Amino acid sequence: MxxxxxxxxxxxxxxxxxxxxxxxxxxxxxxxxxxxxxxxxxxxxxxxYLGFTDHPAIKQAAIDAIEQYGAGSGSVRTITGTLSIHEQLELELAKFKQTEAVLVFQSGFTTNQGVLGSILGEKDIVISDALNHASIIDGIRLTRAAREIYAHKDMDQLEALLKRSSGYEKRVVVTDGVFSMDGDIAPLPAIVELAEKYDAFVYVDDAHASGVLGKNGKGSTDHFGLHGRVHIQVGTLSKAIGVVGGYVACSQVLKDYLIHKARPFLFSTSAPPAVAAACLAAIQVLGQSxxxxxxxxxxxxxxxxxxxxxxxxxxxxxxxxxxxxxxxxxxxxxxxxxxxxxxxxxxxxxxxxxxxxxxxxxxxxxxxxxxxxxxxxxxxxxxxxxxxxxx
Missing domain, CATH: 3.90.1150.10 (Aspartate Aminotransferase, domain 1)
Structure with a gap:
């Protein structure tokens, strides 16, 4: 016992x-x-952050979706769980984030687990800020990649680690956009410049920046004018958006790859229609003003x-x-x-x-x-x- x-x-x-x-x-x-x-x-x-949990238009969208689609989606996304409302949400999010595509997950936590666990292998290395969120830490643990930690926002140490990592196939620098315990902002322009110098990918978790930073809350990439230079943007739908869920904004190729490889996406029932509709309404409200x-x-x-x-x-x-x-x-x-x-x-x-x-x-x-x-x-x-x- x-x-x-x-x-x-x-x-x-x-x-x-x-x-x-x-x-x-x-x-x-x-x-x-x-x-x-x-x-x-x-x-x-x-x-x-924005009071969206009881916004009239967002609540009504959830109610209408229940009437149209029912209480649940009934399956995982890869079987019968991708409803038109899920597709609409992803298209609207991609437009909002100014990326080719978006894939929605059940939470921000599972997004980090699914993406990091899928894109990193034993020939790769991930370099992570010391104060990154627990979901990033756990996502990294799921991989077989080498890993290095740089002192919080220490760009000299990040560059030293990038220099030493030239032997790996993929190098991914991971940072929060806004750090959840101190409320400070990542030095994203410096991170992007170093990544470009050393041919690395940039991965930003914007959980606390979505709906907060950038024009109409588009996030830290928009805040710093770095569209097209940040390869992977993770966001949440459960903070400023006021509902629940997470997403990755990325290239179409990466989205298609994750649909086939990301285990939290593959083996979890998709978001209830009311959730997807409420998130869609929230993004539309953000885009208006x-x-x-x-x-x-x-x-x-x-x-x-x-x-x-x-x-x-x-x-x-x-x-x-x-x-x-x-x-x-x-x-x-x-x-x-x-x-x-x-x-x-x-x-x-x-x-x-x-x-x-x-x-x-x-x-x-x-x-x-x-x-x-x-x-x-x-x-x-x-x-x-x-x-x-x-x-």
């Missing part, structure tokens, strides 16, 4: 270290103000400036992801709990997700936060920050 006592002991250790966190159960849909334990609290930890992305950035810049004026350490944030660095795990979680008591949900994030002495609450600003919301958040954060000696 398996010995489950060890698992219980590890859970107790997490509790002693202040890292144990039961799931929060919310009594309302994702929004600016949400209900938990019978109380309304200001949500400052959601990835719902920059109003929401403009509002997102206005909120972000003013809120970050207010926190810095109070004296909070917001690290190297450049985007709507704004961490407040607290320190050790126990203090970080107590700070997060105290904020919740005062009416703000700001999730604590500690080791091993971040360095042991860099525990933080990660605040995420959205386009739907009003000036009054952010003023309330600023007052509460200043009050609780003073209690903890952070300001």
């Amino acid at each position: 398996a010995n489950w006592d060890q698992l219980g002991q590890e859970l107790e250790q997490l509790k002693e270290q202040g890292r144990y966190r039961p799931l929060s159960v919310w009594q309302s849909g994702s929004g600016t103000w949400m209900k938990i334990g019978g109380r309304r609290v200001l949500q400052m930890s959601s990835n719902n 920059s109003e929401l992305t403009d509002r997102l950035w206005n909120n972000t810049n003013s809120f970050r400036a207010a926190l810095q004026a109070i004296g909070f350490d917001t690290g190297v944030s450049e985007t709507p992801i704004i961490p407040i660095i607290v320190g050790d795990a126990a203090s970080t979680m107590k700070f997060s709990d105290r904020l919740l008591e005062e009416g703000i949900c700001a999730q604590g994030i500690v080791y091993p997700t971040v360095a042991a002495d860099k525990g933080r609450v990660r605040l995420i600003v959205t386009a739907k936060h009003t000036d009054e919301d952010l003023q309330f958040a600023t007052r509460v954060l200043q009050k609780v920050g003073q209690e903890f000696g952070l300001v």
